[in-house]
Amino acid sequence: MGRAVPAPATLDYDFDPAARREIEEVKQLNAAAQRAVDEASRQSRAVVHDLRQRGLSVREIGVMLGITPSRVSQLGKDKATA
Numbered sequence: 001m002g003r004a005v006p007a008p009a010t011l012d013y014d015f016d017p018a019a020r021r022e023i024e025e026v027k028q029l030n031a032a033a034q035r036a037v038d039e040a041s042r043q044s045r046a047v048v049h050d051l052r053q054r055g056l057s058v059r060e061i062g063v064m065l066g067i068t069p070s071r072v073s074q075l076g077k078d079k080a081t082a
Contacts, residue, residue, distance in 0.1 A: 003034075041078075048075040 015023070044065065051061045058072040065072070
């Protein structure tokens with residue numbers, strides 16, 4: 001589930017075309033980064049769930065994924081309620 005994004009503000013500035021392109025590129029990169037974060041979270045929850053079903057401990061999963069055991073527990077709970 002993604003974070004709520006506030007409605008975009010509209011500002012009336014007269015930027016040259018190059019600046020407008022740069023602004024648009026940054027907006028697109030930010031949107032892509034948010035999609036990647038959302039997908040990584042979704043996939044992490046699925047992997048944690050799968051590995052827990054295979055009998056691995058939160059400590060073992062944490063080592064495999066490079067996250068803390070408490071984060072593994074959080075991700076496991078997220079999958080259960082998702």
